[in-house]
Amino acid sequence: MKLQKITLISFGYFDHDFLQNIAKKIHDEFFITAQVKEAYFDLSDFYDPARRQYDANQLLHYIEKNYSADDAKTIGLFNVDLFIPIFTYIFGQAFLNGRTGIASAYRLSNERYGIDADAELMQERFAKEIIHELGHTFGLKHCHVSDCIMRSGTYVEDIDQKNSGFCQTCNDNLLI
Ligand SMILES: [Zn+2]
Numbered sequence: 001m002k003l004q005k006i007t008l009i010s011f012g013y014f015d016h017d018f019l020q021n022i023a024k025k026i027h028d029e030f031f032i033t034a035q036v037k038e039a040y041f042d043l044s045d046f047y048d049p050a051r052r053q054y055d056a057n058q059l060l061h062y063i064e065k066n067y068s069a070d071d072a073k074t075i076g077l078f079n080v081d082l083f084i085p086i087f088t089y090i091f092g093q094a095f096l097n098g099r100t101g102i103a104s105a106y107r108l109s110n111e112r113y114g115i116d117a118d119a120e121l122m123q124e125r126f127a128k129e130i131i132h133e134l135g136h137t138f139g140l141k142h143c144h145v146s147d148c149i150m151r152s153g154t155y156v157e158d159i160d161q162k163n164s165g166f167c168q169t170c171n172d173n174l175l176i
């Protein structure tokens, strides 16, 4: 079946234009229309008081169960600090060759690191993070090419060093 669409569902408080610009960047990468929706559920169920962060595995499964559809790749967008047990924090995660991913803008702003705000950079980082997670849903694993969007990164600087697109090998392997 040919995939019909990419759906971005905002569960955080994001500016309309911010999300539309990101949707456009995603379209430019995959040539698939990315539609933006908004939804709400109570995040407190996913909060881990001991870590003071949100459980990314549980969130990913919740989105998969309640919001995903077979004819789309669905990415849940958040603005909370995400963790999985083996890492201090993560920017996002997705099911490999699946329907669902999540991404958070929480650690992507300059202000988080005591640097002056840069709206455009912030937008670019979040778009890259979402494209990376979409790459996983389209069957790509992490890549070792230094500027490929599928390279795994720990720090926000790692995101800045990547292109917003796929290296040739990843591009060839995208299961679209
Ligand atoms: Zn990844």
Ligand SMILES: [Zn+2]
Pocket: 143, 144, 145, 148, 149, 150, 151, 166, 167, 168, 169, 170, 171
């Ligand atoms: Zn690559």
